[in-house]
Amino acid sequence: MSGSRFPELNAARPGNAVPERWKLRAGQAIRLQPSQASELRVTEGRVWATFDGPHHGPANDLGDHFLSAGQGLRISAGQPLVIEAWGNNEAPAWLALCPVAPPQRALRRGVFGLSAA
Known part of the structure; x- marks a missing residue:
């Protein structure tokens, strides 16, 4: 969706532990592509969010999501996502984006403290 009509936000910079917040007016859409998992x-x-395709499996399993206050969505590093405030009223939607720490790898130790193969 590069060059699209949506404003683009490259958020979730490394080392940024404080969630970034945005307000989307009714009908407003943005394109988000975080630099790290978020x-x-x-x-x-409420918002409608859709990931870029191609998508495999049952319809909308990976593409379209409808989220309400309190719900969240995991985004992989570099994964494009378009988000639009959604609903039949003029109320805005407020969003927060927070980087997710990468999973810690557990190091398996052998009898003498050597890592297992």
């Missing part, structure tokens, strides 16, 4: 949280209102 969690998008809807703090107020």
Whole structure:
């Protein structure tokens, strides 16, 4: 979706532990492509979010998501996502994006403290 009509936000910079917040007016859409794995949280209102394709499996399993206040969505590093405030009223939606720490690898130790193969 590069060059699209949506404003683009390259959020979730490394080392940024404080969630970034945005307000989307009714009908407003943005394109988001975080530089690291992140969690998008809807703090107020409702949104429609869609990941770029191609998608495999049952319809909408990976593409379209409808989220309400309190719900979230995990976004992989570099994964494009378009988000639009959604609903039949004029209320805005508030979003928070927070980087997600990469999973810690557990190091398996052998009898003498050597790592297992």
